[in-house]
Amino acid sequence: MATPAAPVLALTSGEPAGIGPELVLMLAAEGVAGTRPVAVGDPGLLAERAAALGLAVELVELAPGEAVPAARPGRLPVWPVALRAPVRPGVLEVANADYVLETLDVAIHACRAGQAAGMVTAPLHKGVILDAGHARFTGHTEYLRDACGVEEVVMMLATDAALHAERPGWMGSAALRVALATTHLPLREVADAITRERLMRVLRILDADLMRWFGVARPRIAVCGLNPHAGEGGHLGREELEVIEPTLEALRGEGLTLDGPLPADTLFTPRHLTGVDAVLAMYHDQGLPVLKYAGFGRAANITLGLPLVRTSVDHGTALDLAGTGRADPGSLRVAVALAAQMAARGGGN
Numbered sequence: 079m080a081t082p083a084a085p086v087l088a089l090t091s092g093e094p095a096g097i098g099p100e101l102v103l104m105l106a107a108e109g110v111a112g113t114r115p116v117a118v119g120d121p122g123l124l125a126e127r128a129a130a131l132g133l134a135v136e137l138v139e140l141a142p143g144e145a146v147p148a149a150r151p152g153r154l155p156v157w158p159v160a161l162r163a164p165v166r167p168g169v170l171e172v173a174n175a176d177y178v179l180e181t182l183d184v185a186i187h188a189c190r191a192g193q194a195a196g197m198v199t200a201p202l203h204k205g206v207i208l209d210a211g212h213a214r215f216t217g218h219t220e221y222l223r224d225a226c227g228v229e230e231v232v233m234m235l236a237t238d239a240a241l242h243a244e245r246p247g248w249m250g251s252a253a254l255r256v257a258l259a260t261t262h263l264p265l266r267e268v269a270d271a272i273t274r275e276r277l278m279r280v281l282r283i284l285d286a287d288l289m290r291w292f293g294v295a296r297p298r299i300a301v302c303g304l305n306p307h308a309g310e311g312g313h314l315g316r317e318e319l320e321v322i323e324p325t326l327e328a329l330r331g332e333g334l335t336l337d338g339p340l341p342a343d344t345l346f347t348p349r350h351l352t353g354v355d356a357v358l359a360m361y362h363d364q365g366l367p368v369l370k371y372a373g374f375g376r377a378a379n380i381t382l383g384l385p386l387v388r389t390s391v392d393h394g395t396a397l398d399l400a401g402t403g404r405a406d407p408g409s410l411r412v413a414v415a416l417a418a419q420m421a422a423r424g425g426g427n
């Protein structure tokens with residue numbers, strides 16, 4: 079029987095003034111086993127950054143849909159998207175916001191057309207896209223939700239399982255997965271956003287996609303409270319009593335296995351995490367600092383609830399490092415490996 083071809087993954091190169099382009103080049107220089115990554119970005123920018131950093135990478139321009147050759151170290155196929163303005167590493171340029179969004183559109187289209195089995199995104203800069211007038215833009219996650227026409231998506235970050243094997247006892251023995259009930263929202267608006275309807279949608283997606291993409295037969299999800307000590311019986315906030323607990327009870331009736339709401343300060347300890355497949359945090363900075371403390375550079379971001387595979391890095395544009403060659407490609411490595419695993423589970427080209 080013929081061996082199936084390695085999946086094509088569209089690698090958007092992100093904010094051109096950030097570290098995204100060089101991370102994509104670093105990965106191409108070292109080689110990526112088991113996938114055929116194609117960069118989405120400006121070939122001139124990639125060539126310039128490769129030369130500046132002394133990375134020996136041959137760029138092969140292709141159109142989406144053209145056959146993608148087998149990956150080999152030092153070769154990088156590229157689906158070209160033209161920059162709108164010249165780039166200086168570390169210096170944002172509003173005119174290039176549309177370039178960044180176009181790279182996403184190309185990757186989304188390729189996934190939907192079956193030309194790629196998934197997309198992996200290098201970091202973009204949300205502020206410069208907003209400054210360019212895209213007033214509703216809050217991140218890849220929400221952009222993908224709207225582009226794919228789905229009502230809800232879930233942001234989940236996960237550490238690389240290999241990290242836990244290297245450091246026994248550190249944050250539990252299995253990958254730490256942290257999903258968010260709310261994403262890029264001012265803290266002032268978070269409590270009002272924790273509604274029964276949102277929690278129902280988010281937890282159903284999390285449960286279903288842990289089975290679909292991660293092969294977890296019967297997911298067990300630990301849910302954080304919103305308030306200190308999960309509300310201290312209503313003395314420190316009533317969201318747990320009035321919204322979270324009744325919603326979890328209703329979902330348990332549908333067959334979901336849910337712990338909580340639990341105080342977030344002690345949930346993230348090995349004893350509580352044992353046997354848990356994912357944690358649902360109520361907001362960005364309740365869950366992500368723990369995840370990034372546990373595995374910054376060895377974790378990836380996954381968007382659940384989409385009709386396509388999308389993973390990303392666990393860090394931002396790091397403008398302070400752009401063009402220096404000192405950025406660590408570790409998270410991009412994890413994101414690519416995870417997208418390949420997900421694509422293998424979900425089919426794809």
Ligand SMILES: NC(=O)c1ccc[n+]([C@@H]2O[C@H](COP(=O)([O-])OP(=O)(O)OC[C@H]3O[C@@H](n4cnc5c(N)ncnc54)[C@H](O)[C@@H]3O)[C@@H](O)[C@H]2O)c1
Pocket residue numbers: 097199200201202203204205218379390391392393394395396397398399404405406407408
């Ligand atoms: N996936 C994404 O697109 C994504 C993720 C996170 C943040 N962002 C965006 O990035 C921009 C900058 O965010 P920030 O400053 O809060 O976070 P950041 O991750 O860019 O930087 C935080 C710190 O981590 C360091 N760092 C980041 N990535 C690194 C790497 N690969 N190797 C070594 N060090 C690294 C930086 O130098 C900096 O000191 C914001 O616009 C934010 O919204 C995008």
Ligand SMILES: N[C@H](C(=O)O)[C@H](O)COP(=O)(O)O
Pocket residue numbers: 216217218219220362366379390391392393394
């Ligand atoms: N919240 C993410 C993080 O802190 O890593 C990050 O901003 C990425 O978000 P998008 O994937 O939605 O761009």
